Structures are given as C-alpha cells and as structure tokens.
Amino acid sequence: MAEPSLSFRRHLIANAVVLAPAVIVLTGMMVAGWLSVEHGLIAMAAIGLCTAVIVRRYLHSFVRFSGYVEALARGDEPDVPRFVVSPAAEELATSVSALDGMWRRQREAIAGLEVSAQTIVDGLPDPLFAVDRRRRLVRWNRAASGLTGTLAAERDLSATLRHPALLDAVDAALEAQVPSDAGPDTGVVELSLGGPPERIFSAHVKRLPRATADGSLALIVLHDISALRRAERMRADFVANASHELRTPLAGLVGFVETLRGPARDDPQARERFLAIMAEQTDRMRRLVEDLLSLSRIEQREHVMPTALVDVGGVLRGVRDLIDMKARQRGVTIAFDIPDDLPPVIGDADELTMVFQNLADNAVKYTGAGSVVDVVARPSGEPATALEVSVTDQGEGIAPQHVERLTERFYRVDTARSREMGGTGLGLALVKHALNRHRGRLDVVSELGRGSTFTVSLPIAPAR
Ligand SMILES: Nc1ncnc2c1ncn2[C@@H]1O[C@H](COP(=O)(O)OP(=O)(O)OP(=O)(O)O)[C@@H](O)[C@H]1O
Ligand SMILES: [Mg+2]
Structure with a gap:
C-alpha cells in the first residue's frame, strides 16, 4: 500500500496541540521564578523534539489507517496494516477488516440470490416478463427471449408483445389499487403469436403486492395452449x-x-x-x-410400450398371405424381399400386421394393374439399431402438400375414389398411432406419376 504524504501544516498543528500543556506549565514555572528561563527553554526544546518524533509516527499510523479504509471502500482487498506504535489504530484496523469481511459475505450472498432467482426464472418452461409501473420491461426469462427474440430492458412492453387485449390487461393490473397478492390473476388473455406454425398462448397477468427491488410491478406469464386448441379442433373435426x-x-x-x-x-x-x-x-x-x-x-x-419380441419376417409373410389374393384380383404383383435372419423387434404382432397390411393394401389399391409392389425388409444403421420395412409402388404418387397430412384421420387425396374402393381414410392414422406406440417412424417419399415408398422403421430389440 502506498504511504500517503502528510502536510507540514498538519504536523505543525498536531505538535502544537501536544506541546501546549508542557509549554503552559514550563512558562508558568518560569514566570513564578521556580525555573530559570534558560532551563525552561532547554526543557521546552527537549520535550518538543521528543514529541515531534512520537507525533510523527502516530500521525503516520492514522494516515495509513485512513488509506486502508479508503482502499476497502474502493472494493480493493488490502492487507491489514501493522501499527507497532499505535495499538488503538491496530485494533481499529482489525475491527474494520472484520466488518469488511461481513459486508463482502453479504454482498456475495445477495449476488448469489440474484443469480439463483434468474436461474429459477430461466428454468421455467413458460415465457415470463416483468414490467415496471410504466409498463417497461424489467426482467424476462430464457423462454421469453426464445419466443420473441432479443429483448431490451426499459422498452415498453408493446415493442415486444403487440397485442391490444394483453396490453389493456397489463395496464389494468398496473392501475389496480388493490394488489392481487392472494387473489386470482388480474387478467387472462388468449393471444396468438408468430407462425407458421401459429402458436396460441393464454397470457396470465398478475400485479405484485408491491414493486420489487428491480422495479417489477406486474408479471406476464404466457402458457402455450396450441396443442390443447389443436386437440379440441381435431376432436370436433373428428x-x-x-x-x-x-x-x-x-x-x-x-x-x-x-x-x-x-x-x-x-x-x-x-x-x-x-x-x-x-x-x-x-x-x-x-x-x-x-x-x-x-x-x-x-x-x-399409445403410451404403453409393447413388451413381446416379434419376428417381423413372420409378420410380413402373414401379410403376404392376406394380401396376395387382392393383389392378384387387381392384376398387381407383390414381391416380398424378406431376409431369414432379421433381428427381432419389441412389439405387438397384431398391430404390426395391421401396419404392414394397411401399407401393402394402399400400395395395391393405388397402383395400376400390371405393376409391381416391392416390400423390402432390412436392418439399418451400423451396427444395426433399427429395422426398416419399405413398401414401394409404381402408382400415381402423392403431391407434397398431401404427403404431410396422410396420417390425419379421414384424410384422403381423392375422397370419392378412396370411398369407391371401400376405404375409410383411417388406415394411415391407425398406422401412425401403432408406430408411435412402438417408438417407430413412418417416412413417405413420393413422386407424382412415378409412385410412392412408405418406409416403417422400428427399433431393434436389445440383445438379451
Ligand atoms: N401408396 C399410395 N399411393 C397413392 N396414394 C396413397 C397411397 N397410400 C395412401 N394414399 C392416399 O392416402 C389416403 C389415406 O390413406 P389411408 O390408408 O389412411 O386411407 P384409405 O386407404 O383411403 O382407407 P383405408 O386404409 O381405411 O381402407 C388415401 O385415401 C390415398 O389418397
Ligand atoms: Mg389404406
């Protein structure tokens, strides 16, 4: 620590103050004639010399002490200075050091709390925003920035969420006189954001009992209800x-x-x-x-995984027997390529039969007479982790906008034609749900006028 300098004036004043009693006493003695002027002056000079040395050292101790306190105040971490001639300064310095240690620990604890609060808020799956009494953004979590992109503090909420009903609900919450500390949310607003795909949120607005340290007065939590709305719509459509x-x-x-x-x-x-x-x-x-x-x-x-070991080769041979006759009637040849040593999968044989029967049936139905349908089973991955079964036809193919909707219930590219062929439009929906249950997948590759390939992949059963 650099030694701060002391002004001459300070020295002078300190020496004068310390010397004053001795000078008064000696002068009195000289005036009374108890002490000769000569001896008195010599005594004064001697005392002055001694006190000058002592005062100088004391003054330096205090200057070092104040330098130490200033360094602490700046946030430095100086060593506690040693004061050989001044035990009082030494004690003070030790107490100040203890006080500073306590403050540091408290500051760290507060910073830790701040970090934990943000970590907890960031851990929430729902987007959350906090605004101050003037509706400016104060705080938000990771889900919120994930939803709306980069956010800036102190900007009005309307710059981020431009939804009049929501902004009205926030204003109402901020203006509310009675804090809704125990009561229900001040407002719940439904809003749709972004897209495609469009996402529907229910926004819960809550006023805090009082503004927090960072100025937050109202919270807005968005809960994604798109899946719920979609399910409702699907149920109604269904x-x-x-x-x-x-x-x-x-x-x-x-x-x-x-x-x-x-x-x-x-x-x-x-x-x-x-x-x-x-x-x-x-x-x-x-x-x-x-x-x-x-x-x-x-x-x-759907959420209960099947447990039996299934030989997919056997299932496919069963499907061949079921479909052969229909294929022949329509003049379609079905060629099965099923290796004998296919690894087993964990599954439900009846459901897998239904899956492959539906795919083979579609291929036969939607392909022209005289064409060939290929059913090929192969392990995939190195080492093999899945079993792939593909059903390829040379039919009319399916346009891309239809491909992604094929597994919806009752979805048909050509409704009249499917009906005429006795189809219900539920086949691929059944396939999808059965494969979900098997943790499997259905991939469709199709080209208009050339044909389609429906590929099922199923995870191979782990070796016992
Ligand atoms: N291999 C295919 N080639 C061309 N279009 C297909 C093929 N497979 C399915 N599709 C189209 O997908 C639609 C849905 O198929 P899905 O199997 O769900 O119903 P479906 O065959 O009409 O009726 P179901 O299977 O209940 O008898 C069909 O109506 C058809 O338009
Ligand atoms: Mg079908």
Missing part, C-alpha cells in the same frame, strides 16, 4: 367427419328400405339388386366402426 362418413351409407340404407317397402315391394329382381347394395353399405359401416374402435384402442395404449 366427430363431424365420423358422423358424415356414417351418414352417407345410412341415408342410402334408409332410401333402399323405403323403396323395398314401397315401389319395389313386388319386384324380386330389384329386391336382389338393392339387397346387394345394402349389404355393401352395411359392410362399409361395419368396417368404419371397426376402424374407429381399433383407433380408440390403439390411442388408449
């Missing part, structure tokens, strides 16, 4: 679609029953023809109901 699919054959049946009871009552030929159509319609309704039931069953079990 019910509408299912009803619609059932209504058409049902209306047909009602019509034929009426015709049979009325105009065609005594026409055996018409009766036979109508009964055949009615049987076909009833069969379509039965298939639809069966597919709906399968879908609901698979969905219920």
Whole structure:
C-alpha cells in the first residue's frame, strides 16, 4: 500500500496541540521564578523534539489507517496494516477488516440470490416478463427471449408483445389499487403469436403486492395452449367427419328400405339388386366402426410400450398371405424381399400386421394393374439399431402438400375414389398411432406419376 504524504501544516498543528500543556506549565514555572528561563527553554526544546518524533509516527499510523479504509471502500482487498506504535489504530484496523469481511459475505450472498432467482426464472418452461409501473420491461426469462427474440430492458412492453387485449390487461393490473397478492390473476388473455406454425398462448397477468427491488410491478406469464386448441379442433373435426362418413351409407340404407317397402315391394329382381347394395353399405359401416374402435384402442395404449419380441419376417409373410389374393384380383404383383435372419423387434404382432397390411393394401389399391409392389425388409444403421420395412409402388404418387397430412384421420387425396374402393381414410392414422406406440417412424417419399415408398422403421430389440 502506498504511504500517503502528510502536510507540514498538519504536523505543525498536531505538535502544537501536544506541546501546549508542557509549554503552559514550563512558562508558568518560569514566570513564578521556580525555573530559570534558560532551563525552561532547554526543557521546552527537549520535550518538543521528543514529541515531534512520537507525533510523527502516530500521525503516520492514522494516515495509513485512513488509506486502508479508503482502499476497502474502493472494493480493493488490502492487507491489514501493522501499527507497532499505535495499538488503538491496530485494533481499529482489525475491527474494520472484520466488518469488511461481513459486508463482502453479504454482498456475495445477495449476488448469489440474484443469480439463483434468474436461474429459477430461466428454468421455467413458460415465457415470463416483468414490467415496471410504466409498463417497461424489467426482467424476462430464457423462454421469453426464445419466443420473441432479443429483448431490451426499459422498452415498453408493446415493442415486444403487440397485442391490444394483453396490453389493456397489463395496464389494468398496473392501475389496480388493490394488489392481487392472494387473489386470482388480474387478467387472462388468449393471444396468438408468430407462425407458421401459429402458436396460441393464454397470457396470465398478475400485479405484485408491491414493486420489487428491480422495479417489477406486474408479471406476464404466457402458457402455450396450441396443442390443447389443436386437440379440441381435431376432436370436433373428428366427430363431424365420423358422423358424415356414417351418414352417407345410412341415408342410402334408409332410401333402399323405403323403396323395398314401397315401389319395389313386388319386384324380386330389384329386391336382389338393392339387397346387394345394402349389404355393401352395411359392410362399409361395419368396417368404419371397426376402424374407429381399433383407433380408440390403439390411442388408449399409445403410451404403453409393447413388451413381446416379434419376428417381423413372420409378420410380413402373414401379410403376404392376406394380401396376395387382392393383389392378384387387381392384376398387381407383390414381391416380398424378406431376409431369414432379421433381428427381432419389441412389439405387438397384431398391430404390426395391421401396419404392414394397411401399407401393402394402399400400395395395391393405388397402383395400376400390371405393376409391381416391392416390400423390402432390412436392418439399418451400423451396427444395426433399427429395422426398416419399405413398401414401394409404381402408382400415381402423392403431391407434397398431401404427403404431410396422410396420417390425419379421414384424410384422403381423392375422397370419392378412396370411398369407391371401400376405404375409410383411417388406415394411415391407425398406422401412425401403432408406430408411435412402438417408438417407430413412418417416412413417405413420393413422386407424382412415378409412385410412392412408405418406409416403417422400428427399433431393434436389445440383445438379451
Ligand atoms: N401408396 C399410395 N399411393 C397413392 N396414394 C396413397 C397411397 N397410400 C395412401 N394414399 C392416399 O392416402 C389416403 C389415406 O390413406 P389411408 O390408408 O389412411 O386411407 P384409405 O386407404 O383411403 O382407407 P383405408 O386404409 O381405411 O381402407 C388415401 O385415401 C390415398 O389418397
Ligand atoms: Mg389404406
């Protein structure tokens, strides 16, 4: 630590103060005649010399002490100075050092709390913003900056979330007289952000009981409800679609029953023809109901992984027997390439049969007579981690905008044509849910006019 310098004036004053009693006493003695002037002056000079040395050392101790305190105040970490001639200064310095240690620990604890608060806020999955009484951003978490991009403190919230209803709710919260410390949220607003894909959030606005140290007075938490809304929409669409699919054959049946009871009552030929159509319609309704039931069953079990070991080769050979006849009727050749030593997968044999039967059935249905459908099974990865089964047809192909929607329930590229072929439009939805359950995947590659390849990959069972 650099030794601070002492002014001459300071020395002079300090010496004068310390010398004053001796000078007064000696002068008194000289005036009273108890001491000769000569001896008195010599004594004064001697005392002055001694005190000058002592005062100088003391003064230096205090200057060093104040230098030490100043260094602490600047935030430096100086060593505690030693004061040989001044035990009082030494004690003071030790106490100040202890006080400084305590302050440092407190400062560290406060900084630690600040970091933990931000870490906790950052750990929240929902975007969170805090604004001050003038609606300026004070704090936000990582999810918030992930949603809105770079954020700047002290800017009005409207620069980040330009949603009038939300801003109104925040204003209302900031103006509210009664703090909503225990009560419900001041406001919940639904807003849609970004896109595509569009994301829907429910924004909860809450006023704090009082402004926090950083000035935050209201919190805005956004909760992503896109999945919920999508599920609601899907459920509504699903019910509408299912009803619609059932209504058409049902209306047909009602019509034929009426015709049979009325105009065609005594026409055996018409009766036979109508009964055949009615049987076909009833069969379509039965298939639809069966597919709906399968879908609901698979969905219920979707989160429960199957446990059995399944030989996919065996499953595919079973599918070949099921589909062969239909393929032959349509003039389509199905070529299976199934190696004998395929590794087993963990799965449900019935569901996997349904998956491959649907894919093979589609390939046969949507390809022209005389063409070939290839079903190839192969392990994939090095070392092999998955089993891939691809079903390739030489049919009409599927346009890209349809490819991503194929696994939606009732989604059909050409509804009339699919219906005419007896399809319910649920096949690929069933495939998707069954594969989800198997932690498997479905990839579709298709080119219009050339054909499509549907590839299923299933994780290989770990060696026992
Ligand atoms: N290999 C394919 N080539 C061309 N289009 C296909 C192919 N596979 C499926 N599609 C299209 O995808 C739609 C949905 O297929 P999905 O299997 O879900 O229903 P579906 O075959 O019509 O009825 P279901 O399978 O219930 O009998 C089909 O209607 C068809 O338009
Ligand atoms: Mg199908």
